[in-house]
Amino acid sequence: MDTVHFIGIGGAGMSAIAKVMLERGVRISGSDLKRSRAAAMLEAMGAIVQIGHDARNISGATQVIVSTAIPDTNAELVAARDAGLPVLTRGQALAEVLAGGRSIVVAGTHGKTTTTSMIVTILRASGVDPTYLVGAGLNDVGTNARSGRGELAVAESDESDGSFLLLEPSIAVVTNVEPDHLDHWGSYEAMRAGFRGFLERAREIVVVPVEERSLTAGLGGGVRAVTFGDGGDIWAEGGRPLAKGAGFTLCTGTDRVEVRMNVRGRHNIWNALAAAGACIQVGVPLDEIGEGLERFRGVERRFQIRGEVAGVTVIDDYAHHPTEIAATLEAARPGPWRRLIAVFQPHRYSRTAALHGDFGAAFNEADRIVVTEVYGAGEQPVPGVTGKLVADAICERIPGRGVAFLPHREDLLLYLRGNVRPGDAVLTLGAGDIHTVGEELLETASEPP
Structure with missing residues (x-):
């Protein structure tokens, strides 16, 4: 059996990919500089995890996946290349995990993790069992990744290094676009062009804020644009704080439903609109979207x-x-x-x-x-x-x-x-x-x- 070795296995994105691969029957090994809860979880599932980087750790590996935090001088990475092993970046590995199936991929400067997690919670509440890979653990299930039995996959992407341009989602969601990671992009204009490139890779539908509608102009291949926010296809009315969350009316052109969420803030109402926009496109009724949002219990390290x-x-x-x-x-x-x-x-x-x-x-x-x-x-x-x-x-x-x-x-x-x-x-x-x-x-x- 092939063995995939992860250099930097404890990171959120790397551990998510490793977990899904383990659940699909792939033999996994990995290393990291320090122990972590994610690495311990993978060990409990059968992965072989070493603390510290050493060329001997890749013994038996047939493929290597490397975190973006790993320098080219890393002993394991050098040994893998010297041995002629296939070496994938985290973004390339995520693209492989998602390849061949229908997928929803979320991008954006803010709210990616929460929006992706809301989509997962809504789908699970509606009876769908998606594969999912998220940047932090969902509080209600205690994990950030799972290989589901359904055909749909949901993933959080990464614009910080441009790796979201490696993905080909069925449905591409953008939560917002603001200046960030300019060390990689060089300018805000280049960053916006990157988000446009991400939307161009969508196969079916793009879901974007009304304010970013211009990013969808001239998309080819029959790709349809759905907007959220005031004046969009999906919007919120009556947003208000609750004792331990936020309430609002979720509206479309033909329907509306009252939602009482267990997470606080106007920004989470915004995230909920993006999540609803994606879930409507895969056939989830609006009332079930509302129920899913009410079941959402937040994400690790998000309020x-x-x-x-x-x-x-x-x-x-x-x-x-x-x-x-x-x-x-x-x-x-x-x-x-x-x-x-x-x-x-x-x-x-x-x-x-x-x-x-x-x-x-x-x-x-x-x-x-x-x-x-x-x-x-x-x-x-x-x-x-x-x-x-x-x-x-x-x-x-x-x-x-x-x-x-x-x-x-x-x-x-x-x-x-x-x-x-x-x-x-x-x-x-x-x-x-x-x-x-x-x-x-x-x-x-x-x-x-």
Whole structure:
């Protein structure tokens, strides 16, 4: 039997592909620099996982899949190429997993993971058993991937490295397009051209916001465009916060249904519209879409309430772009908390350099803001690009707000222990490892002073 070896198996995208392959009967091995819950899950399913990279780890492999975080000098990657083994990127491997079947693929600057997860939940609630690969675990099922018995597959794509241009979805969904990952694209115009290229690869239908209708102009091959948002084919009316979620009326030109979701925020109503647009195209009735949205329990690291200690609620969110941070804090504001304390870890030096000024106003709904050092995510440090750029931008845009720049983890925890009060919500924000601060706070805190 062939063995597929994953270099960097613990990442969300890599572990999802490995899990689906395992469930399809493929023998899997892999390696990563540290232990993770994803790697442990794969081991429990029968994968052979090594901690640390060593050329000997690829022994017996007939194909290698490599994470985008792995450098060309990696010992396993060098050994695989020297041995003449087929080496695929994560994006190429995802394309292979999806090849030959009908698929819904989600792209966008924000909301990809949540929208993809909503689609999966709606389909499952309507009796469809899709294969799915998502960037984070669905809270109600505890996993981010599964090889389903149905013919339909649902996947989250990645625009950060352009790999979504390798996919050929039946239905392509774009949640939104804003400047990001300009280190790869070079300019916002080039990035938009990339999204246009993604839509051009759709075989049947594209689902886009009304504001991005221009991206669909002149699509060939009989591909049909469906729009969502005000003035679109699918829209929301009466959006409102609920005690623990959001409510709205989901509308099409011929039907409407009341929806009470268990996730907060206007941004999640937007995500729900994108998900509904996709599910309508595969024949799910509107009332079943509403039921599926009400069953949706959120996604790991997306406004995830991690616990409460001494009257302080700890919430974790993956938000790492100014728009995402503003949406997350806006969603938290109607909640029962006395103060919102935002703890932000900037993600990537390239993004911090490009967008630090835009972060200033993003924290307007927070009562106190703490900024930590940049999480490089594999990027090399850039002189002068630190978390202080973000902290200074916040001070400039919202003067008088309590803002602290604490680059060292031990100082951050001490600050929180000394400043939080019963009734506060601490929101850890970022795509790096900032969530561990909330976990430490929950584990070690006693009554705040």
